[in-house]
Amino acid sequence: xxxxxxxxxxxxxxxxxxxxxxxxxxxxxxxxxxxxxxxxxxxxxxxxxxxxxxxxxxxxxxxxxxxxxxxxxxxxxxxxxxxxxxxxxxxxxxxxxxxxxxxxxxxxxxxxxxxxxxxxxxxxxxxxxxxxxxxxxxxxxxxxxxxxxxxxxxxxxxxxxxxxxxxxxxxxxxxxxxxxxxxxxxxxxxxxxxxxxxxxxxxxxxxxxxxxxxxxxxxxxxxxxxxxxxxxxxx
Amino acid sequence: xxxxxxxxxxxxxxxxxxxxxxxxxxxxxxxxxxxxxxxxxxxxxxxxxxxxxxxxxxxxxxxxxxxxxxxxxxxxxxxxxxxxxxxxxxxxxxxxxxxxxxxxxxxxxxxxxxxxxxxxxxxxxxxxxxxxxxxxxxxxxxxxxxxxxxxxxxxxxxxxxxxxxxxxxxxxxxxxxxxxxxxxxxxxxxxxxxxxxxxxxxxxxxxxxxxxxxxxxxxxxxxxxxxxxxxxx
Numbered sequence: 001x002x003x004x005x006x007x008x009x010x011x012x013x014x015x016x017x018x019x020x021x022x023x024x025x026x027x028x029x030x031x032x033x034x035x036x037x038x039x040x041x042x043x044x045x046x047x048x049x050x051x052x053x054x055x056x057x058x059x060x061x062x063x064x065x066x067x068x069x070x071x072x073x074x075x076x077x078x079x080x081x082x083x084x085x086x087x088x089x090x091x092x093x094x095x096x097x098x099x100x101x102x103x104x105x106x107x108x109x110x111x112x113x114x115x116x117x118x119x120x121x122x123x124x125x126x127x128x129x130x131x132x133x134x135x136x137x138x139x140x141x142x143x144x145x146x147x148x149x150x151x152x153x154x155x156x157x158x159x160x161x162x163x164x165x166x167x168x169x170x171x172x173x174x175x176x177x178x179x180x181x182x183x184x185x186x187x188x189x190x191x192x193x194x195x196x197x198x199x200x201x202x203x204x205x206x207x208x209x210x211x212x213x214x215x216x217x218x219x220x221x222x223x224x225x226x227x228x229x230x231x232x233x234x235x
Numbered sequence: 236x237x238x239x240x241x242x243x244x245x246x247x248x249x250x251x252x253x254x255x256x257x258x259x260x261x262x263x264x265x266x267x268x269x270x271x272x273x274x275x276x277x278x279x280x281x282x283x284x285x286x287x288x289x290x291x292x293x294x295x296x297x298x299x300x301x302x303x304x305x306x307x308x309x310x311x312x313x314x315x316x317x318x319x320x321x322x323x324x325x326x327x328x329x330x331x332x333x334x335x336x337x338x339x340x341x342x343x344x345x346x347x348x349x350x351x352x353x354x355x356x357x358x359x360x361x362x363x364x365x366x367x368x369x370x371x372x373x374x375x376x377x378x379x380x381x382x383x384x385x386x387x388x389x390x391x392x393x394x395x396x397x398x399x400x401x402x403x404x405x406x407x408x409x410x411x412x413x414x415x416x417x418x419x420x421x422x423x424x425x426x427x428x429x430x431x432x433x434x435x436x437x438x439x440x441x442x443x444x445x446x447x448x449x450x451x452x453x454x455x456x457x458x459x460x461x462x463x464x465x466x467x468x
């Protein structure tokens with residue numbers, strides 16, 4: 001199981017959002033840190049096939065990101081996502097299960113399993129428009145797991161979760177990382193400090209640091225802040 | 236083994252927790268739905284009001300053919316943009332409700348969703364067209380070609396304009412704009428039928444034909460454009 005990101009770039013007219021990023025990821029949890037405008041979301045969107053790279057390639061076990069077989073093993077939670085207003089939590093999961101190619105009977109079982117996992121089983125028939133931000137985020141996490149993905153990309157997954165939910169989420173991600181490649185981006189250093197097998201740091205579209213963060217290297221948050229304290233970052 | 240003994244053993248001994256369940260399940264070939272089956276599942280996700288509009292248009296046209304047969308063509312021409320509106324608004328739904336990103340990252344992706352919606356509703360509208368056409372031909376004593384052109388032109392004009400708007404503007408505002416466009420074309424079609432009957436004379440058929448052809452090509456281009464736009468930017 002290998003995700004190969006080979007000199008991937010994304011350029012918009014006069015701005016380079018991602019600049020020749022290369023990395024090979026295997027099973028485990030990878031934390032992607034970076035300030036606003038560093039290129040994290042752009043990189044994640046390219047890894048999910050939502051944006052086409054201007055240069056470079058992305059492959060999972062040799063399958064290119066543009067192919068259906070790549071998307072079949074992918075689970076993605078965007079930073080922001082909407083919903084069709086008539087959908088309940090269960091309807092939402094069943095709809096996305098159909099898009100992921102999961103047959104209806106299996107989808108229903110899996111949806112109910114995941115709703116229980118994210119503590120939304122009581123709300124399965126409630127309309128999503130009545131959900132709080134945290135409930136919506138948990139539903140988003142559930143949909144990312146529908147197809148038991150080998151590659152899980154989570155963009156700011158803990159936004160809106162309360163501290164107890166964040167701890168549960170961290171434990172859960174650690175379990176997932178044993179059998180899948182999990183890449184999660186966050187501003188909250190403590191979310192990944194203890195669970196990430198590797199930290200990747202982005203600044204101005206480039207990967208400036210990659211490695212295991214051991215405690216003897218000092219405080220990760222301090223190191224992270226040092227990288228960004230002078231830069232006038234922009235959105 | 237006797238059933239009571241078996242039940243008692245089950246009660247007394249707790250089975251061991253499964254080891255490597257996830258890896259085992261992953262190794263099995265999982266059943267997947269085909270693209271045709273996927274397209275058919277999309278039928279259930281097309282909004283009810285889209286079908287309700289089609290049914291109401293059909294019912295209204297049939298009622299008009301009985302109670303106001305001389306105005307039937309004007310009424311059907313005025314209804315045609317509303318049919319086109321159902322196709323346009325369904326194709327813009329993913330963007331306007333911010334579901335496009337989630338849908339793009341799935342196996343079938345946004346492109347398949349759009350093709351399914353456009354295909355299913357387009358087919359439904361085609362059926363509606365072939366149901367209404369003979370009624371108009373009979374009641375208005377028009378040839379099939381003329382009747383077809385008078386209904387198709389407002390339909391295609393709405394489809395073309397609506398899809399053009401969706402490709403250039405984002406969000407719910409784009410959809411409201413499409414509704415406005417459809418309402419204007421519908422009103423225009425009704426007014427022209429009442430106030431400019433010269434437009435509906437046989438010597439004007441070549442203009443109608445040219446208009447339908449141009450708008451047909453334009454609509455197909457907008458459809459392929461909207462599907463192309465759904466691919467990775």
